[in-house]
Amino acid sequence: MRWTIKPKPTPKDIERLSKELQVDELVAQLLLQRGITTYQQAKAFFRPQLSQLHDPFLMKDMDTAVARIESAIANNENIMVYGDYDVDGTTAVALFSSFLLESYPNVTTYIPDRYGEGYGVSIQGIDFASDNDFTLIIALDCGVKAIEQVKYAKQKGIDFIICDHHRPGTELPDAIAILDPKREDCDYPYKELCGCGVGFKLIQALTIKNGGTIDDLIPYLDLVATAIGADIVPITGENRVLAYYGLQVINMNPRIGFKAIIDQIKKKTLTITDVVFIIAPRINAAGRMKHGQHAVNLLVATDLDAATIFAKEIEQFNADRRNLDQEITQEALMQIQENDEEKRFTSVVYNENWHKGVIGIVASRLTETYYRPTLVFTKSGDKLAASARSVKGFDVYNALEECSDCLEQFGGHKYAAGLTLLEEQYGAFKSQFEKVVSQSIDPKLLEPELTIDAMIELNQIDDKLMRIIKQFAPFGPGNMTPVFMAKKIQDTGYAKGVGGGEKHLKLAAFQNGSIPIGAIGFNLGDKIDTIKNKNSFDAVFSLDENEWNGRVNLQLKLRDIR
Structure with missing residues (x-):
């Protein structure tokens, strides 16, 4: 090192x-x-004080988003709360749906199936909304690149409000409102919120508009703190305040779903590290092994007996996930060694039978072993899907952007991203990615710091x-x-x-x-x-x-x- x-x-x-x-x-x-x-x-x-949190109305489109939700409620519209299947997405869906359901019944949640629909806003989700008379979709932790999907929804008379924190592309979807601090035209003072954090700013704005205060929202902060920890966003500024108070809620008065998990692990006081390594993997395991909706069911549970059943189910998903990830990691390491690729600048491996739900974890494990930008591919329908992980100081998102002619779609962050490509493009992509990284990475970044x-x-x-x-x-x-x-x-x-x-x-x-x-x-x-x-x-x-x-x-x- x-x-x-x-x-x-x-x-x-x-x-x-x-x-x-x-x-x-x-x-x-x-x-x-x-x-x-x-x-x-x-x-x-x-x-840290809750008074240090910024005014949510400083975020671009916040006024419009609040007005559209108020209009939906006034007109008795059906609202779908849609989110990604990982911890950030499922906590955001649990947060926003439970907030709305406090005072308005016509709300449902929708988590896309990791295998049948893939990441982000899906056509199947929009069709489900259309078939069931939903006229407003609030998308959390996804959507900022869903140009075609939002266009399709609009043709079916469905409006979109997007709450995302991923980097937008050059074009934005034609949504009613796009809340994303990383928008170039957004002057919001803090840029590092997670998806659940952006959702929290929207419920804060709705609360302010209706005469409430930040104190009314403290019970939701256990969800926000969990998302902050799991999504590995900076714990600075506003995130530090939200994580600080969220940990207090987790330790002193957690929601029923968290209580059911904590009762199983029998740990007295949880730190943010415990949230990252104990609570988050269990929530994530639902979307990895079965379906993210199982995590939402646990997080919105109001009955301890029901929550305990959900928690036991998720505990089993997590045990299965752990076994799978160990097995696939060994196979991936073997593939690198057998192909004599230990001296490359990148690790890119593929097996059509690998479980899509754990390839992100396997990519992290391979990065720990070889310490270089890593992609793990598996078959997903008629395409290949991959999770990318990087090393400190190297922007894997930018590297993927330079290989975009080989890709069907991609998205993510500096250190973690996801992508899909056609199977016949795999060889070309693997060569191009190696070339891009070898020509742009500082060699000292390939040694852990x-x-x-x-x-x-x-x-x-x-x-x-x-x-x-x-x-x-x-x-x-x-x-x-x-x-x-x-x-x-x-x-x-x-x-x-x-x-x-x-x-x-x-x-x-x-x-x-x-x-x-x-x-x-x-x-x-x-x-x-x-x-x-x-x-x-x-x-x-x-x-x-x-x-x-x-x-x-x-x-x-x-x-x-x-």
């Missing part, structure tokens, strides 16, 4: 902020590195520092857990490999006679020789708490050693 130390702010700035906030200079340095330079900014960071916030002495680590760092949460892109580096440290001599196959490393570290502090290095078991015989070594780590037999102790969570 490449170890990169972040630039240190000037001593003058560190000293100034340290005095202004009456905090240690190390804490001042961490804040400055996150762009926090004043007392007011630090107060907003450590004490470990970004370090600050150099530290082990004697600087204490409970007070840990208390302050915990207040930096929720962590995520744009506000990652602080990572430190300490030089010339040693083990007390009792280091050992732990876990299955002794793949993890457990030790007690000290430096210049300091009091030893426990450390755990997941997947670092093979580095035990580096630290044997009290050899001196450098370590990169974050701070963690280890709870054992009712006692909580500080420990180092090792990221790498050398």
Whole structure:
């Protein structure tokens, strides 16, 4: 791994902020590195307030969207709430439909089938709306590129309101309103909302219009926080406020569906990391293995007995998903090795029998192994569908754009995208994608980067520092857990490999006679020789708490050693 130390702010700035906030200079340095330079900014960071949320009417088309929904309600129209089948889409559909159903009955939800309809707005969904007299579709986490579908809906007398956060193409659909902060003509101050977040801004606007306040919407924030975590959007600005309060709802007063999941996993307090790795995969598993509507049913449940049945069902989907993803990952790794493609700039693999629901996870696994832009293809109807994943610093969406002559359609973000192509185009696309990436990627991006916030002495680590760092949460892109580096440290001599196959490393570290502090290095078991015989070594780590037999102790969570 490449170890990169972040630039240190000037001593003058560190000293100034340290005095202004009456905090240690190390804490001042961490804040400055996150762009926090004043007392007011630090107060907003450590004490997020719902009042910091922006006025939803600053978003382009918000007035129009609110007026159209009010008109639909006044005229007793049937409203369809339509969303993608992943966590962001299903939470958004649960949020918006349950909000409308509080006061208006003529609402249904629609999640496209991953296999029969694919990503985004489908013709089948529009036909269903037409056949059942729906005259307004509110699309969440999709739709900004649905030019032909919106045109088709209009011919059938159906209006569209689109709430999306993906990058629009050069042309926008002919919808009644398109709420997307990434529109070039949208001046909304915060651009990094997820799809559920955009849906939340719309219910905030409707609430304001009807004389309500933000406090009325707190119960919906568990859904928004889950989408923020799962969609890996930056946890900065408005997202930080929404995630902060959403986590409080999850831990103190979660909706029935979340309670049913939490009861099964038996964990007391959930962090954003727990939401990402425990709750989100279960919600996602429904759309991957069966149908996204199962997730919506769980998230809108109002009866605990029913929710418990839904949660058990989803738990089984998740177990099946886990088995499949392990199996397919092994097959994909074998394909790369057998085709002697380990020295390429990209990983592109295909098997017509791979389960479409897990190819995104497999792409992530392959990226972890080979650390390069990756695509995993499978057969989808008469076409091939793929999930793309990238490495830090490389825009896979732009790379796909340069291969668009080989593609039927594509969409997504800088680091994750989806696409379809004709089977006969696969070979040409694979060659072109390799060529585009090899000519445009900085070779150092093909080596995982470990970004370090600050150099530290082990004697600087204490409970007070840990208390302050915990207040930096929720962590995520744009506000990652602080990572430190300490030089010339040693083990007390009792280091050992732990876990299955002794793949993890457990030790007690000290430096210049300091009091030893426990450390755990997941997947670092093979580095035990580096630290044997009290050899001196450098370590990169974050701070963690280890709870054992009712006692909580500080420990180092090792990221790498050398």
